[in-house]
Amino acid sequence: MPTRGDRQLRAIQQAKQLAALGARLKTIHLMTGLPPRQVQRLFFPDACTIPRGRAPDSADACLIGAKYRQLRNQGLAASEALILAYRAYQSVTRSPYRISLDRAFNLVSHIDGIWLARTPALTVLTCPGCGCEFIAAIGTTIHPGEACPFC
Helix, strand or coil: CCCHHHHHHHHHHHHHHHHHCCCCHHHHHHHHCCCHHHHHHHHCCCHHHCCCCCCCCCCHHHHHHHHHHHHHHCCCCHHHHHHHHHHHHHHHCCCCCCCCHHHHHHHHHHHHCCCCCCCCCEEEEECCCCCCEEEEECCCCCCCCCCCCCC
C-alpha cells in the first residue's frame, strides 16, 4: 500500500506531466489534489506563463475520448488514461492542437462522471457502419444506416 509520501510524489510527477502538456492550474489541482499555489510555485514561477482559456470543440475530441475509454477499459486510472490519451492525440495531429488538455479534461470528466461532472453525460459509441468510435450523449442510440460523424 502506497504511503502518503508515495502518493504526494506521484501527484507531483503527474502535475509535472500535466503542466508540460499545457494544463491550467485548476485542471492540475482537480486531477492531482495538489493545492493551486503549490502547483504555481513548482511549475509556473512566472505568473505570465500560466495557461489560460480553452480551445474550441472539434471532431478531434473523438480521438481523445475513444483512446481514453480504451485505456480505462484496460484498467488505467483516470488521470493516467487522460495523459496517455492526450499524448496519443498529439502524436497523430499537428500543432497547433485544436483540443487543449483542459478541454480533454472537461471531455473525459463528462464521459466518466468524475472531477467536473457528478454523473456521466457523454459516452463513446462505435458506428456499426464504419467502426469508428465517436462521442455522443448518454442514451444516444445508433441504427444501421445512420451516419456517424465520420461516415
